[in-house]
Amino acid sequence: MNAGKAFEKLVEIMHILRSDDGCEWDRKQTHASLKPYLIEEAYEVLHAIDKGDDEELKEELGDLLLQVVFHAQIAAERDAFDISDIIKKLTNKLVRRHPHVFGESEGYSYRQWEEIKASEKGKKMKSVIGEINRALPALSLARRVQENASEVGFDWKDNSGVYEKVKEEFKELEEAIKTGDQRKIDEEFGDLLFSLVNLSRFISVDPEISLRRSTEKFVNRFRAVESLIKEEGLKIEKLSLEELDTYWNKVKEGDE
Known part of the structure; x- marks a missing residue:
């Protein structure tokens, strides 16, 4: 068929x-x-x-x-x-978005792509960063915005600048936590996440997928901890954090 x-x-x-x-x-x-x-x-x-x-x-x-x-x-x-x-x-x-394939344009152009997308909606391109798709998950949205900015040259030249920015944002978050100002804490935490997403681009990691994998790894290890504790006839809620950490390390060592 x-x-x-x-x-x-x-x-x-x-x-x-x-x-x-x-x-x-x-x-x-x-x-x-x-x-x-x-x-x-x-x-x-x-x-x-x-x-x-x-x-x-x-x-x-x-x-x-x-x-x-x-x-x-x-x-x-x-x-x-x-x-x-x-x-x-x-x-x-x-066809419309690939004039370099089906039309007379020569080669792919990010700006042209965004201009075509804007014209399809009867709009003019307000910013070279393009239309923001707010339906995306937060980490994916951050990555897409950073990629768009990078297309027009607004980006770090190498990893070193990104590393320093992550360290800077972490220190600013620490300072915000000391003040107890929740609005400032929220802002600085967001800035740190944004910087980490930026780092993910430079090391070829998709932040959305990476975080999902780490979450799944945590769930699997936690379930393994529960199983070990149950096998020994104990109840997880009765154990101290130190005891739980011992089980956690045992499971972690088995994964490696």
């Missing part, structure tokens, strides 16, 4: 699932109710990429595609738009 026929089959199945003779759960869904699943599927795609598992990636990309088809079917039922409208809009956008 070629890609076109396979996609048509998928759209047809989605139509059946939403029909009166389809699935009760699928019929109940709305754009709003599907929001958590869209986010979840996107992160599962990232997890599959991190694992380097092509079979899992294939499956998770399919689950993500399902979300697009699902939303398109719901929209079609409202006579708003359908899947073909989505495809046409995307196709036109790709």
Whole structure:
């Protein structure tokens, strides 16, 4: 089955699932109710990429595609738009935003890219930093803003300047904590995070993914600690921090 026929089959199945003779759960869904699943599927795609598992990636990309088809079917039922409208809009956008491929421009230009995006929304480019997508998670948003600024030359030349900035922001946070001024503490903590995101760019780390991995590592180690404590017939809430730290180090040593 070629890609076109396979996609048509998928759209047809989605139509059946939403029909009166389809699935009760699928019929109940709305754009709003599907929001958590869209986010979840996107992160599962990232997890599959991190694992380097092509079979899992294939499956998770399919689950993500399902979300697009699902939303398109719901929209079609409202006579708003359908899947073909989505495809046409995307196709036109790709051609329009790549004049260096489909037009007369020579080579990719960040400024041109942002100018095209602004004109699509009937706006003029207010800043070379581009349009800010506030829907992004905070760490990803910071990285994107920094990348845009870097495209026009506003960036550190090497790691040394970034390291010093991180140290500077950490000291400013320490001073803010001493004052007890919560507004200032919030501000300086944000500045420190922003500087760490800047450092992540220079060492080729995606801050959003890196933090997620560290959080997952913590969860896995904490569960392992719980298991050890349970095996010894103890209760975690009855142990001191020093005792818990001993179990933690034992689990950590086993990971290394």
